[in-house]
Amino acid sequence: MKHLLGTQDLSKDDALRLLDTAYEFSAVAHRHVPKLPTLRGATMVNLFFEDSTRTRLSFEAAAKRLSADVMTFQAAGSSVSKGESLKDTAQTVEAMGADIIVMRHFSSGAAARLAHSGWIQAGVINAGDGTHEHPTQALLDAATLRDAVQDDPRGKDLAGLHVVIVGDIAHSRVARSNMWLLNTLGAKVTLVGPAELLPEGVADWPAEVMSDFDAALDSQPDAVMMLRMQNERQEGAPRVSLTHYVRDYSLSSARAARLSTHALVMHPGPMNRGVEIASSVADSAQSVILDQVRNGVSMRMAVLYELWGARS
Ligand code: CP
Numbered sequence: 001m002k003h004l005l006g007t008q009d010l011s012k013d014d015a016l017r018l019l020d021t022a023y024e025f026s027a028v029a030h031r032h033v034p035k036l037p038t039l040r041g042a043t044m045v046n047l048f049f050e051d052s053t054r055t056r057l058s059f060e061a062a063a064k065r066l067s068a069d070v071m072t073f074q075a076a077g078s079s080v081s082k083g084e085s086l087k088d089t090a091q092t093v094e095a096m097g098a099d100i101i102v103m104r105h106f107s108s109g110a111a112a113r114l115a116h117s118g119w120i121q122a123g124v125i126n127a128g129d130g131t132h133e134h135p136t137q138a139l140l141d142a143a144t145l146r147d148a149v150q151d152d153p154r155g156k157d158l159a160g161l162h163v164v165i166v167g168d169i170a171h172s173r174v175a176r177s178n179m180w181l182l183n184t185l186g187a188k189v190t191l192v193g194p195a196e197l198l199p200e201g202v203a204d205w206p207a208e209v210m211s212d213f214d215a216a217l218d219s220q221p222d223a224v225m226m227l228r229m230q231n232e233r234q235e236g237a238p239r240v241s242l243t244h245y246v247r248d249y250s251l252s253s254a255r256a257a258r259l260s261t262h263a264l265v266m267h268p269g270p271m272n273r274g275v276e277i278a279s280s281v282a283d284s285a286q287s288v289i290l291d292q293v294r295n296g297v298s299m300r301m302a303v304l305y306e307l308w309g310a311r312s
Contacts, residue, residue, distance in 0.1 A: 062300035108132035138177035159186030167227030
């Protein structure tokens, strides 16, 4: 795999291999010295045109655990403010030695553009492009689900699992990447959100679509994945009032009490406590939100290992 740009085109074999590799790498965190020499000599560059806490830091942690060198670029404070283009920025970091570029960008398709432009030779990992895809988030979410339902998850898919994804589906790259990957792994996906926050063409996606969160909970899903409202991607006034959103789409403690005892509460972060999820639910025993973060490091180790192995 030369690049990782999305989950829509990720084969089941590739997804299972990444999940299995991440599972093996997860043991590294428990070592006295949590480091492997696997990527010694490699340089990974974080190229972030949008803010991030989890993705940027976990790619950095993953690269360091594999002994790669790490450089970090953030658009804020860079020469982008002086008009430097994506092409010139990418060629500049490659000239400094980048073998793998991890890019977050506000434009859908930006990672594919960089990967296929011919501007650079480095492998490209999409760390979130506009509303399009966030593949490593979906992979770490699948790893979290697999860990929860299988004693030994290696080689296993997610057939038979039902995951409900709730919130601002229209603007969520996390929803899209999860839907494609969960579908590939055999899980059933239900997308839930107000009509104003469902994207055009959603009826053609491989998912059940609902606007009634309480009705979706009647089906006793195995996991509920809560999403924040992506206000930064909405033009003009909010499409849905906050009061109505919280009333109809928040995972409140009353709604969480309706979940079956085995059901997982997930959130990719950052959370808006008291909006899409009650604080007590985020901190409850059924919440695996910090497991998602932990799995993010081992999954990103697996993706870096995969791309480093594929270099020409
Ligand atoms: N889940 C996620 O992408 O979080 P960050 O925006 O903090 O990277």
